Each structure stands twice: as structure tokens, then as C-alpha cells.
Amino acid sequence: MNVILDIALVVVALTLIPASWRVLTGPRDADRGVAADLVFFAFIGVTALFGLRMTTDIVLDIVLVATVVGFLATLSVARLVTRGQR
Numbered sequence: 488m489n490v491i492l493d494i495a496l497v498v499v500a501l502t503l504i505p506a507s508w509r510v511l512t513g514p515r516d517a518d519r520g521v522a523a524d525l526v527f528f529a530f531i532g533v534t535a536l537f538g539l540r541m542t543t544d545i546v547l548d549i550v551l552v553a554t555v556v557g558f559l560a561t562l563s564v565a566r567l568v569t570r571g572q573r
Contacts, residue, residue, distance in 0.1 A: 492540045499532045520564040527557050 506529065509522035531553050538546025 489540065492536055496533060496536045496540070499529055499536065503529050503533075517568045520568050523564065524557070524561050527560070528554075531557065 503526055506522045506525040510519050510526060513519040513522055531550055534546060534553070535550045538544075538550065
């Protein structure tokens, strides 16, 4: 089981590299916003997998709160990218 979690940690961590590059070099604000969301939620995934690997329960509470905050941040970025238009 630990080997599967280690492989998942590596795969999710590797997705952070191109997404971080897109945040820095994205041609439009929307590209940067989507990449920033991907980086945030990939980090949440790494945190959750690390919590499973270490078998600690408090990490799941942190992941839950961070996911709600990330969802609200996604809504804010979408509003910012569209410049408040409906």
C-alpha cells in the first residue's frame, strides 16, 4: 500500500512543475488562473496523500478546510478574470 501512495505522491508532485510554469508564463490571465487552481489543488492532493502515508487524521481536516477555501478562491479568480461581467 505504501508503494502505491509513494507513486501517487510522485505523480501528483510532478504535475506541479508544468502547472507552475504555466502560472509564470501563461499568455492570458485566464491561463494563469486555471494553472494556479491546478497548483493549489495538486498541493492539496499531495497533502492528503502524505496524510494517508503517515496515517494521521488531522490532515484530513486540514484538507477539507483548504478545499473549501480553494473553491472560494476559484470563484474569486473567475470573477477577476471576467472583470465582473456576467
